[in-house]
Amino acid sequence: MNIALRQLKVFVTVAQELTITAAAEKLFLSKPAVSMALSELEKQLGHKLFDRNNNRLLINEQGKRLLPLADELLARSQDIEQLFSQEGPVTGKLKIGSSDTVGNQVTPFLLRDFRRDSGHCDQSLFIANTAQICHMLGEFELDIGLVEGKVQADNLAVIPWLGDEMVVACHPGHPLTKAEQLSLSDLEHSEWILREPGSGTREYFLGRLAPRLEHWHQAFELNNTEAIINCTAAGLGLTLLSRRAVEHAVKDNRLTILSLPLDMQRQYWLLFHKEKYQSPLLKLFIAFCQQWNSPLCQYSQKSADN
Incomplete structure (x- = not known):
């Protein structure tokens, strides 16, 4: 068996890109060249590495077994190539x-x-x-x-x-900023501006704050923290974000942080x-x-x- 690094690079790229077309574009190769390299590798190993589903290639169990080993061999070969080409104690990307x-x-x-x-x-x-x-x-x-x-x-x-600290923030003119001492019940029936599913910030809200509220409504779902800050500064609702993320808006008097009786470390x-x-x-x-x-x-x- 004589497996080439070129074949392993094609395999890893196809596993990441999921289509021959996308892999060929990333590798600057023709689609037939990518398909041939992958077929040669599968023939040498005696196993299919992907399940074919229309134009998409889904890595199977055999492919998953090979992926970390192929990644390591490619990384080690890159280390060797760059060993004498860069100055300093460490090389690579x-x-x-x-x-x-x-x-x-x-x-x-x-x-x-x-x-x-x-x-x-x-x-x-x-x-x-x-x-x-x-x-x-x-x-x-x-x-x-x-x-x-x-x-x-x-x-x-x-x-x-x-470590990090989460805070509830709102527009400086929001009625909640006038309260001398806030409780969680004061957040009932509020409109919230939240991150998208898959975001750690959203999961924190759903896991720590939302279960303590009987009635709340998602006004907006955005995938950008700065957009959330701007919508909150425009008075469109409350938000839950990292203190680090809102500090600049607080200093500019665009947002106010509400003081709540809740430990929100993360x-x-x-x-x-x-x-x-x-x-x-x-x-x-x-x-x-x-x-x-x-x-x-x-x-x-x-x-x-x-």
Whole structure:
């Protein structure tokens, strides 16, 4: 058996893109070339790696067994290629996924410090909701995920990372801002502006706040935190977001944070596939994340202690 790295690269790309056409475009190959490489690999292994469903290819159990090994071999071959071509203690490209709040409020500063301390500058950052980040980690499209949503996935290592505080915010002229002391009952019959399904912020609302309210209504569902802030600032409803995300709007007097008798601390998580090959670069980044001591981390700890 003589399996080529080219065949494994085609296999991994097809597994991620799900169609021959999309894989061919990503690899800058013709569709016949991709189909032939995949067929040759399946013939050499003596097993089909995908179930065919019209034009889509769904990875089967045999393909799932091969995927982490193929990903590791490709990563190791890339390490070898770049071993003598880059300066510094670590080489390679790091593919990072972050959910919305973490990706916009935390990860840029994490990367700034990592680049400064390690000298490594070849990273990509993909921002989406927690569910999509988990899916991409499962397909080996990302090396590591930094998310705020609660994660339950047997194939992922889920490590507690930073702390966060959630807050209920509204327009400064909202009637609730006039109350001297608020209770949860004051939130009854309120209109809410929420993130989309799959978002950690939405799941936090549904898991922690919504069960304590008998009557509430979703006024808007948006997939962008800044859009939620603007709709809330326009007086269209209440929202539940990270304190980090709304701080700038509070300073600009566009939003007010309501003081409620409810502990709304939450956890950020560091994720990676359990079968993912951990290159020296990935190991270094994981260790850096775990010991990162920026002002943001200090803020999180102070919030948790108060």
